[in-house]
Amino acid sequence: MKTILLHIHDDLGAESRLQAACDLARAARAHVQCVQVTPMLEILAAGVGDGLGYAPAVAAELHAIDETFRAQVEARFAQEDVAWDWRQMDGDSLPGLLSAAKLADIIVASLPESGRSSAKDPLPIAADLALGGRTPVLAVPQAAKRFAVTGRALVAWDGSHAAGAALRAAVPLLALAEAVDIVTIEEEGGTAFPATDAPEYLARHGIKAQLHVWPRADRPTEALLREAIATLRADWVVMGAFGHSRLRELIFGGVTRALLRTAPVPLLLAH
Known part of the structure; x- marks a missing residue:
C-alpha cells in the first residue's frame, strides 16, 4: 500500500485518524493524501428560496473554518516523518471521498464511539465507504492513540x-x-x-x-x-x-x- 487517503474533518476522531495514517505510512513507506471536503451542496440546497442571498456568505465562512483547521493539521504533519499532500473539494463527504479514492490503496476513516449527537462527532461513513467503492477502509476508533500495524x-x-x-x-x-x-x-x-x-x-x-x-x-x-x-x-x-x-x-x-x-x-x- 503506497497511497493512503486520510479523511480530513474537524471532529473528535481527527487526531486518531491522522496518527493511524502516519503510523501506516511509516510502516509501509507510503504517501498520505489528505482529502478535505467542504459541504457546499448542503449549503446551496439550504439557500434555495428566501435564504439564497446568504449562501455565498455561509460558504465563505465554511471555507475560512476549513482553512483554519488545515493550518492545524499541517502543523501536526510537520511533526511526523511522512510524505503527504493536500486536496480540498466542495461537495458531500461520502461521494467526495469515494471519488478521491479511485487511485488510493486504503481510506482512513473513523469508528464513532456512539450515535452522532453533535457536529464534533465523526461522520458514521466507514461502512458506506467500504460498500460504495473498491478501496478498503481502515476504520479507527476515535479514542485510539496509534495503529500498531506491525503488532x-x-x-x-x-x-x-x-x-x-x-x-x-x-x-x-x-x-x-x-x-x-x-x-x-x-x-x-x-x-x-x-x-x-x-x-x-x-x-x-x-x-x-x-x-x-x-x-x-x-x-x-x-x-x-x-x-x-x-x-x-x-x-x-x-x-x-x-x-x-x-x-x-x-x-x-x-x-x-x-x-x-x-x-x-x-x-x-x-x-
Whole structure:
C-alpha cells in the first residue's frame, strides 16, 4: 500500500485518524493524501428560496473554518516523518471521498464511539465507504492513540466474498504484522467451518497464520469476535463489511453493524 487517503474533518476522531495514517505510512513507506471536503451542496440546497442571498456568505465562512483547521493539521504533519499532500473539494463527504479514492490503496476513516449527537462527532461513513467503492477502509476508533500495524492482526473469516475481499486487500499489511490469527466461528450445531483455505492463501504470500475455531456456545458472532480480540490480544482486525445483504443486516442486525459500534481496535473493512 503506497497511497493512503486520510479523511480530513474537524471532529473528535481527527487526531486518531491522522496518527493511524502516519503510523501506516511509516510502516509501509507510503504517501498520505489528505482529502478535505467542504459541504457546499448542503449549503446551496439550504439557500434555495428566501435564504439564497446568504449562501455565498455561509460558504465563505465554511471555507475560512476549513482553512483554519488545515493550518492545524499541517502543523501536526510537520511533526511526523511522512510524505503527504493536500486536496480540498466542495461537495458531500461520502461521494467526495469515494471519488478521491479511485487511485488510493486504503481510506482512513473513523469508528464513532456512539450515535452522532453533535457536529464534533465523526461522520458514521466507514461502512458506506467500504460498500460504495473498491478501496478498503481502515476504520479507527476515535479514542485510539496509534495503529500498531506491525503488532498482532486478527482475520475474521467466514468464507464469504466480503471476507475474501478484505483478506486480499489486507495482504500488504498482514505481511508487516508480527503475528496473524485467523478466527472462524463454529456453525450452528457445533460444526466447524472449513476455513483452511484462508491460511493456505496467506501461506502462498509468505504469511504464516494460526487458525482458531471459536466455540459458539449459543452466543452472537459479534460477542465472540470481541472475545477473540481480547483473548488473542489483537491490535487490529480484518473483516468483510456486510457479508449478508445490507437490507438483511439492517433488519436482523449484523456483525458489521455491531462491531462498527463497539470495536475496541481498528478494523480493516472491504466488500
